Amino acid sequence: MTDLSVASTARRPTFDVEAIRRDFPILSQQVNGKPLVYLDNGASAQKPEAVLNAMDRYYREMHSNVHRGAHTLGDRATAAFEGARETVRRFLNAESTREIIWTRGTTEAINLVANGLATRLKPGDEILVSHMEHHANIVPWQMIAERTGARVLPIQVTPDGELDLDSFHSLLNGRTRVLALTHVSNVLGTVNPVAPLIEEAKKRGILTLIDGAQAVPHFQPDVRALDCDFYVFSSHKVFGPTGIGVLYGRAQLLEEMPPYQGGGEMIERVSFERTTWNVLPYKFEAGTPAIAEAVGLGAALDYLNGLDRVAVEAAESALLARANDLVDSVPGMKIIGTAREKVPVMSFKIEGLHPSDIGTLLDQQGIAIRTGHHCAMPLMDFYGVPGTARASFAFYNTLEEVDRLFTGLQKIQRLFA
Incomplete structure (x- = not known):
């Protein structure tokens, strides 16, 4: 020994x-x-320390609600909040901040997408996940499948913990509508070859969601190079605060999807006859957001970028x-x-x-x-x-x-x- x-x-x-x-x-x-x-x-x-200091400074010097305040603190808070969104955009290499949606974490981001895509699904449609997924990338799809009559099918893994590519190819067919796949397994540490799988899915018009919660702490993804439709991650995995996460989505798809929650910020105009929605990204951000947490996540990504x-x-x-x-x-x-x-x-x-x-x-x-x-x-x-x-x-x-x-x-x- x-x-x-x-x-x-x-x-x-x-x-x-x-x-x-x-x-x-x-x-x-x-x-x-x-x-x-x-x-x-x-x-x-x-x-x-950079994250702790950024959040402390926010609460000490600029705390206010964002976007509609007609005063200096509101302007400071909004600038910090939207500055963090721009930091995330750069980190992911998204085309626009319109494609960066704040969520409470990876789980809520996947639920948002699953619910938004429900109108595209019908009985007999198929959703592919993998056998190594976190429950957060299984259960929301099962819930949507139960509502729509779709089916959730698992891509198998090999005994050494790699994705079984033969299983993936055998499951692809004319009924496949969504591929939801983890970039990195939280149990095995396996880095999945998501780029070629996304490419294969795109040839067939299959929408793709990549769970990046375990990837972003270790390497920096490029959503435009991956060419995925959605990419999600959580702040607390990537050295930022808890209670906030990110959904990247192609602007066109986000425009077509219905809102996930209703209330303040996500509206354009409300009447008892009809309510209209706000523009992206605010269409999916109902209520007062996690402002300090967004600032903290921005600081965490800035810290990583400095290494x-x-x-x-x-x-x-x-x-x-x-x-x-x-x-x-x-x-x-x-x-x-x-x-x-x-x-x-x-x-x-x-x-x-x-x-x-x-x-x-x-x-x-x-x-x-x-x-x-x-x-x-x-x-x-x-x-x-x-x-x-x-x-x-x-x-x-x-x-x-x-x-x-x-x-x-x-x-x-x-x-x-």
């Missing part, structure tokens, strides 16, 4: 990870008397490589998902140990991971497990923290040996 009591001497990433860690104040604390090792980034990433993304990806790859090298040091440990192209996510089981016990005992050592079915029950059924333990890494994690994870797993394994 490999002894991990001494810090790793493996080669460090090419950027200053200690300087980056200082940008994230939460990482400096102790948990249960141990320095915190935060490896639950796939559930929610931590926030840099050397090539160096970040190299650092994250080094973390995953180190973890993979240490798997054999824990008897009975098996990785779930060994795709050739992955982000730094490691789902695993250890023979004779329940995932929740692993999580609890690691927490006693100051190490935070996630356990359970990860909102992906169909995938758990495919692998024949009730759940997994999952360590998900971010660029602020270190090789020493990977070592601490495996030292902790070794201690737990010895307890039950």
